[in-house]
Amino acid sequence: MTTHTKTNTTANVTVIGLGAMGSALAGALLDAGHRVMVWNRTPSRADPLVARGAARAETAAEAVAASELTVVCLVDYAASRQVLEPAAGALSGRTLVNLTSDTPERAREAAGWAREHGIDYLDGAVMVPVPVVGTPEALLLYSGGQAAFARHEATLRALGGNARYLGEDPGAAALHDLALLDIFWTMMTAVLHAFALVGADGVRASEFAPLAVESITGLAPLLVEEAAAVDAGRHPGELAPLATDAEGVAHVAEASRVRGLDTSVIEAVHALMARTIAAGHGNDGFSRVIDAIQDRLPSGLPSATRAAASEAASGAPAGRRG
Structure with a gap:
């Protein structure tokens, strides 16, 4: 049974945008005992929440005028601006929490718009x-006005008890959101590719999954080590040189091609490793690949070095290391 976060005080909260996520946010506020006003461009989306005790506004301006705190969750920032622009006057002097997913740059633009209209602004991201x-x-990230977060933190914890404030930069929540999605979608693509790889030889995904879970769980300490190496700018490779690791990646690509699988993702990984090795970092650890990702490797490599990088990226390394 799912346990929802309860609060000791009640507040008036408006929720704009009642897609699946917006409806869940409004429902969580109702479950926590808050008085909730809702508005959606398609009014019928509000019916289940009204049946649970929410009040329905006829316009976005009416909705935001009913509460000191407004939570908006729409498809993107263009949609949220379109909805909120006519309600800017009603929002003035109140707090807006934008849980719409978008880029850090658009989050900062939205904060600037809010500031121009006298609106306290928090940007956020729902990570569950x-x-x-x-x-x-439930993990939710917030960034923007610290005073606004402190004032409404108890209410916001109804949306998720694991509420993380990331600082005054309104783009910080969106930045961390995208970075975590970067990990998630890349990892999930690798998981599906691994299922396809073993599946090509008759191994069911459900048979392989427990071993994959064990392996992924064990990577947590390595992530911390890689972060320390990146921050320090030191990439020791005594135990696992990049040149050796690249051979293993090339083998994954080769086995995938033999089985008729798409190799674009694993070849992209190998190409980054090959560029790093070609720049003279074959004895460094894998974390050195961040230089290739950040495009900080020297340009104009000698022709022999370029040829070696091209050969390595093709998935056919020239030799094996002992």
């Missing part, structure tokens, strides 16, 4: 799927 919203473990 819809069924987890409102639970104590």
